[in-house]
Amino acid sequence: MNEQNRVYVFDTTLRDGEQVPGCQLTTPEKIEIAKELEALGVDVIEAGFPISSPGDFQSVVEISKVVREPVICALTRANTKDIDAAAEALRFAKRARIHTGIGASDIHIRYKFNSTREEILQRAVDAVKYARRFVDDVEFYAEDAGRADVEYLARMIEAVIAAGATVVNIPDTNGYCLPEQYAAKIRYLKEHVPNIDRAIISVHCHDDLGLATANSIAGLQAGARQVECTINGVGERAGNTSMEEVVMILKTHQQTLGLYTQIQTKKFYNISNMVSRMMRMPVQPNKAIVGRNAFAHSSGIHQDGVLKHRENYEIINPEDVGIPSNAIILTARSGRHALKHRLERLGYQIDKLNLDEVYQRFLELADRKKEVDDQDLQWLMGHHVDEHFQDNALHIELLQVMCGEPLQPMATVKLRVKGEEKSATATGNGPVDAAVKAIEQIIQDHVNIEELSIQAIHGGSEDVSKVNMTVSYQGKTCYGYGYSTDIVAATVRAYVDALNKLF
Ligand SMILES: CC(=O)SCCNC(=O)CCNC(=O)[C@H](O)C(C)(C)COP(=O)(O)OP(=O)(O)OC[C@H]1O[C@@H](n2cnc3c(N)ncnc32)[C@H](O)[C@@H]1OP(=O)(O)O
Numbered sequence: 001m002n003e004q005n006r007v008y009v010f011d012t013t014l015r016d017g018e019q020v021p022g023c024q025l026t027t028p029e030k031i032e033i034a035k036e037l038e039a040l041g042v043d044v045i046e047a048g049f050p051i052s053s054p055g056d057f058q059s060v061v062e063i064s065k066v067v068r069e070p071v072i073c074a075l076t077r078a079n080t081k082d083i084d085a086a087a088e089a090l091r092f093a094k095r096a097r098i099h100t101g102i103g104a105s106d107i108h109i110r111y112k113f114n115s116t117r118e119e120i121l122q123r124a125v126d127a128v129k130y131a132r133r134f135v136d137d138v139e140f141y142a143e144d145a146g147r148a149d150v151e152y153l154a155r156m157i158e159a160v161i162a163a164g165a166t167v168v169n170i171p172d173t174n175g176y177c178l179p180e181q182y183a184a185k186i187r188y189l190k191e192h193v194p195n196i197d198r199a200i201i202s203v204h205c206h207d208d209l210g211l212a213t214a215n216s217i218a219g220l221q222a223g224a225r226q227v228e229c230t231i232n233g234v235g236e237r238a239g240n241t242s243m244e245e246v247v248m249i250l251k252t253h254q255q256t257l258g259l260y261t262q263i264q265t266k267k268f269y270n271i272s273n274m275v276s277r278m279m280r281m282p283v284q285p286n287k288a289i290v291g292r293n294a295f296a297h298s299s300g301i302h303q304d305g306v307l308k309h310r311e312n313y314e315i316i317n318p319e320d321v322g323i324p325s326n327a328i329i330l331t332a333r334s335g336r337h338a339l340k341h342r343l344e345r346l347g348y349q350i351d352k353l354n355l356d357e358v359y360q361r362f363l364e365l366a367d368r369k370k371e372v373d374d375q376d377l378q379w380l381m382g383h384h385v386d387e388h389f390q391d392n393a394l395h396i397e398l399l400q401v402m403c404g405e406p407l408q409p410m411a412t413v414k415l416r417v418k419g420e421e422k423s424a425t426a427t428g429n430g431p432v433d434a435a436v437k438a439i440e441q442i443i444q445d446h447v448n449i450e451e452l453s454i455q456a457i458h459g460g461s462e463d464v465s466k467v468n469m470t471v472s473y474q475g476k477t478c479y480g481y482g483y484s485t486d487i488v489a490a491t492v493r494a495y496v497d498a499l500n501k502l503f
């Protein structure tokens, strides 16, 4: 592939990403992430801002020692003490870059620095020259370039390249630009900065208006060749450009854009989980590429389409980003094709079942529970066997309980016993105890419950409860199982299941 079309991936998860409240990482955590970034194939790792704290300084030192392939970069302000600290922290790096810069917008010049355009331009040039004393690779950032006057920005960029900058970063620091505005800025620099060919233009976008990825792509289309981004899009305020999004856009639209990166995209899912876990920053379920729902289909029409041909509803193969397969999530919006698919995967022979009938019962459960999983399906199918094929067994026809405080718990149970309906009402110290006593009245016997365990399968108040019970009667022990979204019904089912095995 043509080297001119190569996009360098600059990861700033450990610097801009780590600036987020609550996302601070320890040095060992940063090293672990840096190693994964190296395996992912990023070109540059911005490892920290060494002047900011002894811990951040040390992280840059340690990452420089262990990560050999990507360039290791350290951030500074445009002053000598920051640059000294960065150079010192980078001393073990095989390939080191100092990233220095200063605000370029009139807002920053006036209200942050109380200065003038000319003074700031001089500070920018001085900083680049000073950084070049330590390293050959100096990146300059024109902070808030998104809102900067483009003619002044062009003068600044020309001057810093002349001073030795190898990469010029044009950040949309506040996520202000529209894609076309941002692209126009990059095009302007390409066309009006005479020495622009001596440096790589870098895009660094923020997501304040949800445009970070779109702006980065627009900047690359306009001629930038480095993209600054973070895993999961973590970063200041609304975040930075998400690496997985920008890389997968370049890959998916390679024919149109003609750009490529050297990222091993199959590693995205793992590193996304790792960063989320270490930063204690959950990934939103609908996040593009790595969100839990990015390849999950839950409505019947989509599920049918995906099962017939994946590409009906998927533009990316989940395996390409490290997700083993897409997911068919069964909900009350699912159809027969999806239900059949999941039942077949569980080993049920669909030709031996009445799919319409199973589907009706599935819908009843799905209306009560947000998501129906494999264990729910097994319960649904087991329930089916119990009720239709065991004619001699006890069947629960009705279970009604009354409980709460300060009520005395009471249960009415109606059982079909060998074709005959029998009912009883009893009180107990809880609804389960009351229901068990009502059943004992019906069977006119006492069966010991030796052990009873109630388990929510996944957690959450709408979950299915699974009940395991051990009963004993005249020296014989039996086990019973019951499932239901209703905890009392699950227990009574387990008890009746055990009685059926006992008698
Ligand atoms: C857009 C970005 O993401 S920039 C990076 C942001 N990241 C961080 O700020 C995290 C790390 N920061 C820190 O640890 C601290 O802020 C430090 C160590 C850098 C500085 O701390 P302090 O010296 O106490 O200064 P403080 O943070 O309060 O103020 C920033 C100072 O830097 C100046 N400054 C800000 N940006 C730049 C710059 N690019 N170049 C030169 N000076 C700058 C400000 O004008 C202000 O100077 P002043 O004291 O003369 O008004």
Ligand SMILES: CC(C)C(=O)C(=O)O
Pocket (backbone or CB within 6 Å): 016, 075, 141, 142, 143, 144, 169, 171, 172, 173, 174, 204, 206
């Ligand atoms: C320090 C610079 C590169 C930055 O993070 C920004 O402008 O958003």
Ligand SMILES: [Mg+2]
Pocket (backbone or CB within 6 Å): 016, 171, 173, 204, 206, 236, 240
């Ligand atoms: Mg930033």
